[in-house]
Amino acid sequence: MKRITWLSLVSGLTLAGLAAYLAPASGQAATAPSLLKTIPAGYRDWRFISIAREEAPLDDIRVILGNDAALRAYRKGTLPFPEGTMIARLAYSYDASPENNQAFGRSQSYVAGQPKNGVQFMVKDSKKYAATGGWGYAQFNDGKPVDEPMLATCFPCHQAVQARDFVFTRYAQ
């Protein structure tokens, strides 16, 4: 389940990607990204990039936030993203809202509940994370970084969007 949890910055781990990781041709894809040992400071104050909903098994509603470098790049269409770019994915339980439904007069409303599926990050440092496309990947569950083997599944999946510098999420206008 932990492995499934890490399937995203609105992204995923394909079986093909997993196979590529488990039996890499070059060995490079198998290089686990360096872990971030501490959560990037102030990420809850980063700016809004986009939102998404993941149905089961993840079953969450999520927001993607970015630091200033990320926002500038998104808005200018800069690719690859510049050094220092940081992107965060915060996910929450997908909770029906009786209060909202009563106000609307019908059952239609779902809101963010408790934090769920950890907080994930992509951090751009082309030298430090050269083996994984210039991005370091991290996930924190209850403030604690997850193990390196779990993070090693990130890069194979994100290779699906190499043309967008390995970033799945598009900017919401």
Add this chain to the structure above:
Amino acid sequence: MKRITWLSLVSGLTLAGLAAYLAPASGQAATAPSLLKTIPAGYRDWRFISIAREEAPLDDIRVILGNDAALRAYRKGTLPFPEGTMIARLAYSYDASPENNQAFGRSQSYVAGQPKNGVQFMVKDSKKYAATGGWGYAQFNDGKPVDEPMLATCFPCHQAVQARDFVFTRYAQ
């Protein structure tokens, strides 16, 4: 449909609320809030409060952002919200993501598409908007403010959460 569109800052217009507006006992509830003539500057850079999904007929996925005053109040639990508080609701079409689904290996992913259902605001000014609980309400469709009669439906609905200073959205940790 326009009337339905304005049902929220993750909120709604109840039939009871509409009735209260159409035939108010005191007349106060019928006082339309003053319109904001221009969109508050920089709202796309405000910080993240929470997210929600509204099924049909609204059929969108939405984010609630707030200015510094809003965030400070949310985090401290300050009620009522201080003067100058501004809250924005941005909504987007709820689009299945074939790209994400392929990465996940299953159909589960929905992302924000094009802007939808306008951009809505609540602005706290206890004197200016005294007739509507101290909040001014606004919606902009394609950058243009909607008509006053439409906005007059906001306050009756938001009275359902008077105990939270008329704000439906709760802060996502």
